[in-house]
Amino acid sequence: MTHSAYSPRPQRTGFLVAMVGPAGAGKNQLMNDVINRYQGQMPVVRQFPTATTRPIREYEQDGREHHFVSVERFKHMIAHNELIEYQQVHGTERYYGMPRETLELGLEAGEVLIADIEYLGALRVKELYPDHVITVFIMPPSVSALIERMRIRNTEDETEISKRLLRVPAEVNFASQCDYLIINDAFDYAARLLNGVIAGEINRRNKQSILASTMLGKFEYIVRVVAVGSDNQVLNTSDLTTASAPLNYGTPPFEVAVALARSAFEANLDVSRMVTGDRKPDDEYIPPMQLTYERLDKGERIYFTYGYRTTPVEQPSPAQPVDVSSRG
Structure with a gap:
């Protein structure tokens, strides 16, 4: 009992x-x-x-x-x-x-x-x-x-x-x-x-x-946009974070990057001047040109960095016709 x-x-x-x-x-x-x-x-x-x-x-x-x-x-x-x-x-x-x-x-x-x-x-x-x-x-x-x-x-x-x-x-x-x-x-x-x-x-x-108690419990994603030249090299290397914002879960990072570029550079943004990573065929995801991280005392920051060309890429001059009638 x-x-x-x-x-x-x-x-x-x-x-x-x-x-x-x-x-x-x-x-x-x-x-x-x-x-x-x-x-x-x-x-x-x-x-x-x-x-x-x-x-x-x-x-x-x-x-x-x-x-x-x-x-x-x-x-x-x-x-x-x-x-x-x-x-x-x-x-x-x-x-x-x-x-x-x-x-x-x-x-x-x-x-x-x-x-x-x-x-x-x-x-x-x-x-x-x-x-x-x-x-x-x-x-x-x-x-x-x-x-x-x-x-x-x-x-x-x-x-x-x-x-x-x-x-x-x-x-x-x-x-x-x-x-x-x-x-x-x-x-x-x-x-x-x-x-x-x-x-x-x-x-x-x-x-x-x-x-x-793990680093996975203390991390954040940051999207940033940096100015690049026509050769896609970063400008103003002392100030890489020209524009940045937290990335919320479910939001494509490229979407955040475009909004940042419009705010930091020009409202009428030419999206073709955004510099990204290699995009896979048939994939809607647009990767950053750089993926980096920073370890802190209390966590980690992961950076999705996109570029924006501040000047358009110069197109080569069209070839001039050659007069060959005088050639022997």
């Missing part, structure tokens, strides 16, 4: 990765692999310590994997609304629960929290925090693999193993409700999949901040 008496607050930027699956599926090993990959990076990726009354295992540390508490202390936490959800599992005095304050502080700090959570608890916390919880089901390759893995880790006796197996059908049925499913048949491959899931979720939830 699962219980809850808490409604989540808004304004959270972190998320919880609820690792779900049968005992022996390899959830904790995969979780530790991901945490090690992100060590020292941002955002913080760490294990979310749930509360439990089960005995601590040799390799565990109180406050890291779980908060190991007595049954009396756990019931005190229930009575004082310190848990988001809790369960009594395996028909014993063994309880698991999610401390409210620990989760709230992690989500509000923008952390990625990862926890091995019973499927009923994962279902409940997903209902409470639909935008801040992703569920990842770790599927073993077979039931026999579960038995062997539990025997190898030597944390359960045969009685406990057989009891845990009774939960497998219900746990496997929950897999279709999870956001992601990873079959842990080959550990390295499963670890890469889990790492990809978390990296993708971080990227999806932080698109704006990631974009703002």
